[in-house]
Amino acid sequence: MLATRIRQKEGTFYFVAYKAVALLERIRFTSRYYFEGEEIPAAAVSEHDEVAKFIAGIERSEKGFQRVLNRQKIKQIVNFFETVVSQPMVPGTILLFTDETLRFQKLGDSESLGHLSEPKGTYLIIDGQHRLAGLHFFRDQHPDQIDQVEVPCLLFDGRSADFATEMFVIINSTHTRINRSHLVDLYEKVSWESPEKKFTAKVVNLLYAEADSPLQYKINRLGGRSKQEKWILQSEIFNELLKVVTAHKRWMESHLGMKADRCYALVRDYLKGVKDVMGDVWGNNERYMFTRDVTLKALMRVLDDLIVDRKLMGDWEALRSPKPFADLLKPWAALGKEFRAEGFYERFPAKGQLERVRRVQQRLLDAVTG
Numbered sequence: 001m002l003a004t005r006i007r008q009k010e011g012t013f014y015f016v017a018y019k020a021v022a023l024l025e026r027i028r029f030t031s032r033y034y035f036e037g038e039e040i041p042a043a044a045v046s047e048h049d050e051v052a053k054f055i056a057g058i059e060r061s062e063k064g065f066q067r068v069l070n071r072q073k074i075k076q077i078v079n080f081f082e083t084v085v086s087q088p089m090v091p092g093t094i095l096l097f098t099d100e101t102l103r104f105q106k107l108g109d110s111e112s113l114g115h116l117s118e119p120k121g122t123y124l125i126i127d128g129q130h131r132l133a134g135l136h137f138f139r140d141q142h143p144d145q146i147d148q149v150e151v152p153c154l155l156f157d158g159r160s161a162d163f164a165t166e167m168f169v170i171i172n173s174t175h176t177r178i179n180r181s182h183l184v185d186l187y188e189k190v191s192w193e194s195p196e197k198k199f200t201a202k203v204v205n206l207l208y209a210e211a212d213s214p215l216q217y218k219i220n221r222l223g224g225r226s227k228q229e230k231w232i233l234q235s236e237i238f239n240e241l242l243k244v245v246t247a248h249k250r251w252m253e254s255h256l257g258m259k260a261d262r263c264y265a266l267v268r269d270y271l272k273g274v275k276d277v278m279g280d281v282w283g284n285n286e287r288y289m290f291t292r293d294v295t296l297k298a299l300m301r302v303l304d305d306l307i308v309d310r311k312l313m314g315d316w317e318a319l320r321s322p323k324p325f326a327d328l329l330k331p332w333a334a335l336g337k338e339f340r341a342e343g344f345y346e347r348f349p350a351k352g353q354l355e356r357v358r359r360v361q362q363r364l365l366d367a368v369t370g
Contacts, residue, residue, distance in 0.1 A: 001016055001018075001115065001116055001118060002016070002017075002107075002113070002114075002115060002116075003015065003016045003104065003113075003114060003115070003116035003155070004016075004112055004113060005104055005111070005112050005113075005114060005116075006112070006154075010352050010353050013154055013155060013156045013157075014102070014104070014116055014154070014155040014157070015093070015152070015153070015154055015155075016116065016152075016153050016154075016155055017150045017151070017152055017153075018150065018151045018153050019147075019149075019150055019151075020135055020139065020146050020147075020149040020150065020151050021139070021146055021147060023094075023132070023135075023151050023153070024132070024135060024136055024139065026118070026119075026122055026123055027096070027122055027123050027124075027125055027132060028122045028123070028124065028125075029041075029125070029129060029132075029133065030124070030125075030129070031129065033074055033129075033130075033133035033136075034071040034074065035071060035074045035075060035078060035133075035137040036071075036075070036137075038137060038140065040133055040136055073130055074130065074133055074134055074137065077130060077131060077133075077134030078134050078137050078138050078141070080134075081134055081135070081138045082138070082141075082142070089149060090131055090135070090149075090151050090152065092128075092131075092152075093128075093152045093153060093154045094125065094127065094128035094131065094132060094151055094152070094153045094154070095125070095126040095127040095128060095153070095154050095156070096123035096124070096125060096126065096153055096154070096155050096156070097123065097124045097125075097126050097155075097156045097157075097159070098119040098121065098123055098124070098155070098156075098157050098158075099157075099158065099159065100119040100120065100121065100157060100158065101157055101158035102116055102117050102118070102119065102155070102157040102158070103116070103117040104116050104117075116155070119157070123155075126156070132151075135149070135151070196242060196245050196246055196249065197242060199245060199258065199260055199263070200238055200241050200242045200245050201238065202260035203241055203245075203260050203263050203264050203267065204219070204234060204237055204238050204241060206260065206261065206264040207219060207237065207264065207267065207268070208221060208234070210264070210268070212268060213264075213268055213271075214268065214271040214272055214274075214275050214282075215231070215232075215237070215271065218230060218231040218232070218291070219231070219232060219233075219234050219237055220232065220233045220234060221234045229285065231285070231291050231292060231293065231296060232292075232293040232296045232297070233293065236293055236296075236297060237296065237297075237300070240296075240297050240300035240301065241267070241300060243300075243301075243304060244300060244303060244304045244307070245263070247304060247307075248304070248307050251307065251313075255313070255317065265320065266316070267303065269316065269320070269321060269322045269325060270303050270306070270322070270325045271299070272322035272325075272326075273322035273323070273324070273325025273326035273328075273329055274299060274325065274326075274329060274332070275322075276322060276326045277326055277329045277330060277332050277333050278290060278332060278333065278336065279333070279336075280336075281336045281339060285341075286341070287340060287341055288336070288339045288340055288341060289339050289340070289341050289344045290336075290339045293353075294353055294356055294357055294360060295339065295360055297357045298357050298358075298360035298361040298364060299364070301357070301361045302361055302364050302365060305365060306325075306328070312324055312325075312328060328368055329368060331367040331368055332364065332367055332368070334367075335363070335364075335367060338363070348360055348363070
């Protein structure tokens with residue numbers, strides 16, 4: 001299918017005008033929709049599909065998606081589709097997600113236009129389920145008109161479940177009945193999420209709010225204290241800490257009692273130790289990249305590696321202070337020039353942020369392990 005490739009910083013996605021009939025065959029609904037005696041059943045959600053489980057859980061738990069209101073909303077949409085003539089039926093884009101990596105073949109010399117392959121499976125709808133449900137019923141009511149309808153879509157492919165889930169929350173937090181403003185708060189509140197996610201969400205909230213946190217108010221929570229400089233998205237620090245919690249759950253249970261405040265103390269003292277070693281480099285984001293998202297994520301991965309060092313953890317448990325970390329990380333003080341903003345991307349070359357995070361992580365580890 002013909003597509004426009006769109007690049008924004010390190011992200012790539014596609015714009016496609018999908019024939020409505022073809023699109024309706026390639027999507028799955030995570031909620032049940034009703035219209036004048038007809039219904040669209042909710043697709044079965046695999047236990048391994050975290051994005052679909054999350055979206056389905058949100059929609060089925062919110063009053064705005066109950067049967068009566070659902071029918072009213074769909075009826076209004078179908079009525080609009082039936083009465084509109086010169087105005088666009090679907091003026092806004094539908095956002096679709098597939099974890100498959102789609103193949104893009106450039107058209108001639110153009111870097112943006114080309115042919116895009118379609119996924120073997122179905123798309124998950126990040127935004128636009130009600131409009132597509134309306135199109136489903138419109139097709140049933142007016143099969144002679146549906147062939148005239150094309151739907152503008154943005155396709156996101158080959159991304160992680162965290163990416164799709166976060167996008168769903170950001171988009172829907174402003175105009176639907178999902179009244180939480182960000183992903184991590186939702187993880188902490190909703191009943192169906194795992195204990196590890198709820199635990200990690202509490203730790204992230206402490207990192208944001210506590211006065212002794214090196215990251216106080218520097219985590220972007222999509223709202224609060226927005227006038228202050230932000231260093232990293234809440235979802236990004238959450239994702240990295242969740243990996244640490246999951247990998248070392250047994251150690252945290254036996255040594256920290258799986259208490260969020262104790263885990264927070266560990267992360268806080270580690271970051272304080274890093275801050276003490278790095279001096280003026282820490283927080284100086286005009287000149288250095290050390291407290292930018294790419295390095296902060298690498299720092300969390302280094303913490304993951306350091307927890308394996310039982311002697312280091314024993315020293316920290318005995319002192320409960322940043323000192324054991326600062327002593328171990330002293331060699332980092334000599335790396336300040338490598339994290340200057342000017343030339344940073346040349347010094348840590350990579351095809352994308354994931355690879356760059358790994359490069360930064362390895363550089364930091366090499367400095368302390370020789």
